[in-house]
Amino acid sequence: MAKSQSLGEFEELVLLTVAAQHDQAYGVSIQDQLQEQLDRKVNISAIHVALKRMLEKGFVDSRFGGITQARGGRRKKFYVITALGKQMLDQQFSLRSRLYNSIPKISFS
């Protein structure tokens, strides 16, 4: 219903990042890229929450990475965007574009 349809603002950002990192996206990597792009601090817990919710809504899928020495042997959870998730992004993008294109030429002097 409505729950599976909505995409929050922050969630959108995270989803974009997940898509951008094609199957190599996980908590810290998403945080790094977002912090760089947004030029402000992003809370890791917010990202985790967003990822969880999107997982529930079906916008992303997850898989475990291999065991490594780093992170004390704890595996990474990689997220990858689903078809539904891509659809949501496209929708958002087209919405933004439409609205943007409907702006008349304004000059700000």
Place this chain on the structure above:
Amino acid sequence: MQPQPPKRALRFLRWFCRDDFLEEIEGDLVEIFDRTVEESSLKRARRRFLLQTLWHFRPDFIRAFNFFPSFIDWAMYRNYLLVAWRNMQRQKLFASINIGGLAIGLACFMLIFRFVQQEVSYDTFFPNTDQIYRVYQTQPGNTYLGSNKFGVTPVALAAAMEETYPEVDKAMNIRQQKPLMQVGENSFLADGYMASEAFFEVLPFQLFEGNAAQVLREPQTIVLTQSLARKLFPRKSAIGQSVILQNDETYTVSGIAYDPPVNSTLQFAFIASILSDEYYQRDAQASLWRNSSINTIFTLHPDADPRKLESKLQGLVAEHREEDEKSPTFHIQALSELHFENGVILDIGEKGDRQFVTVIGVIALLVLLLACINYMNLAIARSIRRAREVGMRKAVGAGKKELLTQFMAESIFTVFLALLAAIGLAYAGTPLFSYLFDRPLTIEWEQSLWMIPALFGLMLLVSVVSGLFPALLISRVEVNQVLKGGKIAHLSKGGLQKILVIGQFATSTALIISCLVMYAQFQYMQNKELGFQTDQVLAIKADWRDSELADNFPSLRQQWQQNPGIQEIANSNHLPTYIDNSTVIKYGDSLAGIKELQVYHTQVDYTFLDVYDIELLAGRNFAPEYATDPESAYLLNETAVKGLGLTAETAVGQSVTYGDEGTIIGVIRDFHLHDMRLEINPLVLKLGTGFMGSISLRISPENLDQTLAYLEETFEANASYPFSYVFMDDEFAAMYAADKRMGQLLGVFTGLALIIAALGLFGLAAITITYRTKEIGIRKVLGGSTGEILRLLGSDYVKMVAISLVLAVPLAWYIMDQWLEEFAYKITLHSGFFIVAGAVTLLIAALAVGGQTLRAAVADPVEALRHE
């Protein structure tokens, strides 16, 4: 060494976080931590880690908790119970002491609680208990038997209240009665009440046959209880049958009521209509309410305020009386207070003693507490031996949770076993307790449905505490240390346990002291100089309304004088043990001022003083030579004389007004008119003519049964009421019957408390001695003699008893002092009591530990050293 993220935070995260997100969150956090350590500082990294962990504490990531998941582990439970059972088997004595002690304590508590509950529930079985009230009055300045409250009221009050106040639904009059009841050949004394029409509407006792509003509407009707009806009219319906009361009044049975329940203050075998009673009718029609001769009970509308009614009542009474400073005030009391109300004179119903109930309740709790503490004490001490088992379990993988569960399960199992035993014991003990409390007592589960969960809860608590303590302690045991045979030495000294044992002994000692004091007080009261003789004095409680006897008495008396077994005969209104009539006498003249004195009084005959051997201090006894004696001669006792401001010598010849004016012809020595709770009050004796209800005989002790048979025969031939006699010393003892029972009760519980304490000490000793076997062995090898060892072991226990004595003595002193305050004539508390109590306690303690201590002291040291 790789820097670690803060352990606490990590632990916290692992605790609350969902399993399916834990790894990634933890991993991310650790990655960030490592990075921060490199780029910044360890401190900052740790702080960041902590903060980030906290940020994750939100509903999205918090796991769904299920507590104690191991509780669903059936297989392990079987093992735990098996081990528990085996442990019990191996230590049969110990287990039975422990469980037994707890069971006894529990059973006692249950029974006492049942009694308390029953007492408190008196009269609550009526559907409308809250609306039932009764009226009583207080008379200023008129103190009688220690109280100025009177339960009797004017007859017309009930009807007036019903008429005047809409909030009074129904009011009725009632009088307790024990008349002679005759049906055919049977005649006996029956207990019951005479009441006005509305009895069953005000007090809705259930009627088996008959309608509550109609059943007492007519005069000369009577309602019998089922048992009485069955007894009198075994095979037919009692309705319509006749019974004769008091030899001359015929009543028709108009209804049958169910026997009143045990917890009804009003116990009766019949309720008869009072309407035809001549005194009742006379008082009912009197325009002035001067006489108060019956009790009034009424029902109040549920919304009405009893306080308001009470104040309105004064107005109603004032209308029908002349107001003067002697006017009584009328009060309303709820039915629920009736049972415990002992301060009202001329009251009705079976009374209980609130103080007694409270005390007994406290004792019950004490016993329960002792038993529980005892159990916990022993269980804890016992479980220390399980150290090796615990070590083994840990070695094969038991975690703290498992060990905890095991000890809990075992503890709960044992405790509930005790609970079962206790229930069995309680059922078995009902006859004993019924005797002690003088009430039929049965375990009724429906009455106390909430007690079951309460007891369960308590048992749970006990098992938790006795299981938790050792469990926590033992699970900290290091596996290596225990498997090799090390001990947790400091526990066996058992500081906590010693305190508990001391507490138990202190309580027991205090109880012993109380018992001794009570016993001494009773002995004192029994043996104290009464001022009159009770030896060999027999009293026949005849009834002054027995007209046949009244007529025949003079000749009967002559006949009796002939009998060699009968030495002297007297006739009086009352027996000396219960003179309950009081009045006021006046002394003096208008010059010196009139003095009024409230006295108790009765009428006696010429031989009364002889039969009871009452000493005459001055003047003379009544004598037939003085023709004016019956009119105007009075005997006063010392207190009366003192009250008038005279001495024994000066009193003789003085004139006093007691009804009529008369002269004091003699002064008798004070004797106890009432029980020794009250001071001796002033007494006036007047000569009575005609037959009075109490016959006292001084009997010779030889051939007593012959004399009794003779008396019975001759009495029955001359009287219509049945022959009933009592020996005066029994009668006197009966005054204190209730106190005596209380003393017995206390004795039983003291015994119980002692047993429990002794068991506790026994168990404790067993444990500590076993622990010190090696130590004792070493001491012996190094040259200690048996005597020294004994002293060493024994001194511990002596110290404990000494401390408990120190605790018990002041407490017991204070409590007993308070109790003795009740008595106007009492013993003094002296050190003898405490010394004896101390000796008894010491003896019990010695018995409890003696055997084992001795055995340990004489044991072969080689064996002891080998002991593991």
